[in-house]
Amino acid sequence: MALLELTDITKTFGAGDQRVEALRGVSMAVEAGEMVALVGPSGSGKSTLLAIIGALLTPTAGSMLIGGRDVATFDAGARTRYRRDQVGFVFQASNLVPFLTARENLLLVGEFGGADKGALRRRADELLKELGLTEAAGQAANRLSGGQRQRVAIARALMRDPLLILVDEPTASLDTTRGAQVVEALREEIHGRHKACVMVTHDLEMAARADRVLEIRDGLLRAHGAPVV
Ligand SMILES: Nc1ncnc2c1ncn2[C@@H]1O[C@H](COP(=O)(O)OP(=O)(O)O)[C@@H](O)[C@H]1O
Ligand SMILES: [Mg+2]
Known part of the structure; x- marks a missing residue:
């Protein structure tokens, strides 16, 4: 069974003259241990699709299964738990607390989970190491470079050990070498720990490092290339 399975997802914003069909029937499945890159021009529906996968937006029609469970049947509490415990978000505007250190930004997330402090520190240090931080x-976060901040945001998203990692243009502010390192670190995490990742990127070189590349145009998905791994 796929970790994530979307069938005929549509999303329409607005009505009348303002109506926008952001997604027009998207079907895709992502397996545990798989990293999928999502590419496509601006306005093609990439962020909308990620928001639906993360249960930040509700689709207009279609179904989404997480581990075989239909998200449409979740009550408000189950949706919140899904977003909080199972999904790690890294968005373009992922803000860190500027006056806390990189490490403290990670520990802050853990504090809300009620986990053992020693275990949290070990997890933070392990992630900082994996991401070259x-x-x-x-x-302090406000003293870090754009690339370092981006990597701290990824490490933070991984702190709760989410099953599904959703990244929207994680490497927008990175050069290709740094961007490649970030994608490699994510890949190791996803393959090694059997997580799944959907990563939106405009950088085809970084997309090529994913297991599979999907392309979206005008709200419709198509395969971009054969599986890489
Ligand atoms: N909240 C919203 N209200 C109205 N239209 C929206 C909203 N969010 C996105 N859209 C529209 O949906 C389409 C897809 O947007 P988006 O998913 O952000 O594309 P991408 O991330 O690929 O650039 C665009 O035409 C955008 O203007
Ligand atoms: Mg976007």
């Missing part, structure tokens, strides 16, 4: 760990 060991030296930046003690620096």
Whole structure:
């Protein structure tokens, strides 16, 4: 069974003259351990699709199954738990607390989970290391470079050990080398821990590092290339 399965998802915004069909029948499945890149021109529906997968938006029609469970049947509490415990979001505007260090930004997320403090610190340090942030760990977030901040945002999204990681243009402010490192670190996490990831990117080089690349145009999905791995 796929971890995530979307069938004929549509999303319409507005009405009358203002009506926009952002998604026009999207079907896709993502397996555990799989990293899928989503590419497409601006306005094609990429962010809308991610928001639906993360249960931040409700589709106009269609179905979405998470681990075989239909998200449409979730009550408000179950939706919140799904967003909070199962999904790690990394959005373009993922803001860190500027006056806390990189490490403290990670620990802050853990604090709300009620987990053991020692375990949280070990998890934070492990993620900081995986993402090449060991030296930046003690620096205030507002002193970090754009690329470092981006990686802290990814590490933060991974703190709760989510099943599904949703990233929207994670590497927008990174050069290709840095961007490639970020994607590699994500890949290791996803393959090694059997998570799944949908990553929106405009960078085809980074997309090529995913297991599969999907392309969206005018709200319709199509395969961009054969599986890479
Ligand atoms: N909240 C909204 N209200 C109205 N239209 C929206 C809203 N969000 C997105 N759209 C429209 O839906 C289409 C897809 O947007 P989006 O998913 O943000 O595209 P992308 O992320 O690929 O650039 C665009 O035409 C956009 O203007
Ligand atoms: Mg977008």
